[in-house]
Amino acid sequence: DAGITQSPRHKVTETGTPVTLRCHQTENHRYMYWYRQDPGHGLRLIHYSYGVKDTDKGEVSDGYSVSRSKTEDFLLTLESATSSQTSVYFCAISVKLRQETQYFGPGTRLLVL
Amino acid sequence: QKEVEQNSGPLSVPEGAIASLNCTYSDRGSQSFFWYRQYSGKSPELIMFIYSNGDKEDGRFTAQLNKASQYVSLLIRDSQPSDSATYLCAGGNFGNEKLTFGTGTRLTIIP
Numbered sequence: 001d002a003g004i005t006q007s008p009r010h011k012v013t014e015t016g017t018p019v020t021l022r023c024h025q026t027e028n029h030r031y032m033y034w035y036r037q038d039p040g041h042g043l044r045l046i047h048y049s050y051g052v053k054d055t056d057k058g059e060v061s062d063g064y065s066v067s068r069s070k071t072e073d074f075l076l077t078l079e080s081a082t083s084s085q086t087s088v089y090f091c092a093i094s095v096k097l098r099q100e101t102q103y104f105g106p107g108t109r110l111l112v113l
Numbered sequence: 114q115k116e117v118e119q120n121s122g123p124l125s126v127p128e129g130a131i132a133s134l135n136c137t138y139s140d141r142g143s144q145s146f147f148w149y150r151q152y153s154g155k156s157p158e159l160i161m162f163i164y165s166n167g168d169k170e171d172g173r174f175t176a177q178l179n180k181a182s183q184y185v186s187l188l189i190r191d192s193q194p195s196d197s198a199t200y201l202c203a204g205g206n207f208g209n210e211k212l213t214f215g216t217g218t219r220l221t222i223i224p
Contacts, residue, residue: 031210042201042216043157050210058211090156099145099164100210102203104156 003027004105006091012111019078021108023091025071031094032074033102034058034066036087043090049074081112116140117204119215128224132189136202136215139183143204146185147212148176151199160187160200164207192222 003026013019023032033048035058045058047066055066063085065077078085091105116139126132136146145164149157163169163176163185175188185204189196199219203212 033211040216043203043214045211048211094210097162099162099207100205101147101159101162102212103159104149107156 004091004093004103006089006105006108008108009106010109012113013081014113015082016080019081019110019112021076021078021089021091021110023074023076023105025074025093027093028071029093029095030071031100032068033092033094034064034074034076035090035092036060036085037090037107038087046076046089078110078112081110083112086110086112117202117213117215119200119202119218121216122219123221124218125221125223126192128192128194128222130192132192132196132220132222134187134189134200134202134218134220136185136187137183138185138204138213140204140206140213141180141183142206143213144207145205146176146178147203147205148174148185148187149201149203150196151201151217153198157201189220194222194224196220197222 005024034046035043044060049055049068089108092102094100147162148160151157163178169176173190177186199217201217202215205212
C-alpha cells in the first residue's frame with residue numbers, strides 16, 4: 001500500500017459545510033496528489049504537491065484548497081461542500097523507480113447531501 | 114488538451130483466454146505509460162509501466178507501446194476470474210510528475 005493512509009475513509013456531510021480530508025505517508029516522498037474519481041470521468045487531478053508548502057492546481061481545482069505543512073501530510077479542504085463534490089477521493093504519492101511512478105491510498109468516499 | 118482514451122467495455126473474456134485491453138493517447142510528447150488495475154470499491158494498483166516502443170512482459174501481463182500509432186495495450190494471458198476488474202491506462206512525460214488517466218475498461222473473465 002506504499003505506506004499511504006487516508007482519513008476519514010467515509011464521510012457524509014451537508015451542503016455548505018467545510019470538509020478536510022487527510023493523506024498521510026510514512027516514507028518521505030516528495031510528490032503527493034489528490035484525485036477524485038467519478039463514473040464516466042475516471043481519475044481527475046485536483047491538486048498536487050512537490051514539497052512542503054509547494055502546491056499546484058490540477059484540472060478540477062475549483063472549490064478545493066490544499067495544504068502541506070509537513071512532508072508526510074497533505075490535506076484537501078472543500079471550503080463549502082456542494083453535491084457535485086460527492087465522489088471518491090484518492091491520495092497518491094510518486095515513487096522514483098526507473099521514473100516517477102504513482103501509488104494510491106485506499107480512498108475516501110464523500111457524500112454531500 | 115491531453116487525452117488518454119479507452120473503450121469503457123465491458124469486455125468479456127473466457128477463462129484461460131487472452132484478454133486484450135487498448136488505449137490511445139493524443140499527446141505525442143507522452144513518453145511513459147502505466148497500467149493500473151482497480152477492483153470494485155478499491156484503489157488503483159499498479160500493474161506495470163512501459164516507456165520504450167515494443168513489448169514488456171511481466172508474468173501473465175504484457176504491455177505493448179507503439180509511439181508512431183500513439184497506441185498502448187495490455188495483454189493478459191491465461192485469464193483468471195481474479196483478473197475481473199477495471200483497467201486504467203495513464204500517460205505522462207519524463208520530468209513531469211503528473212499523469213493523465215483514461216476512464217478505464219471494465220474486464221469480466223467468464224469461468
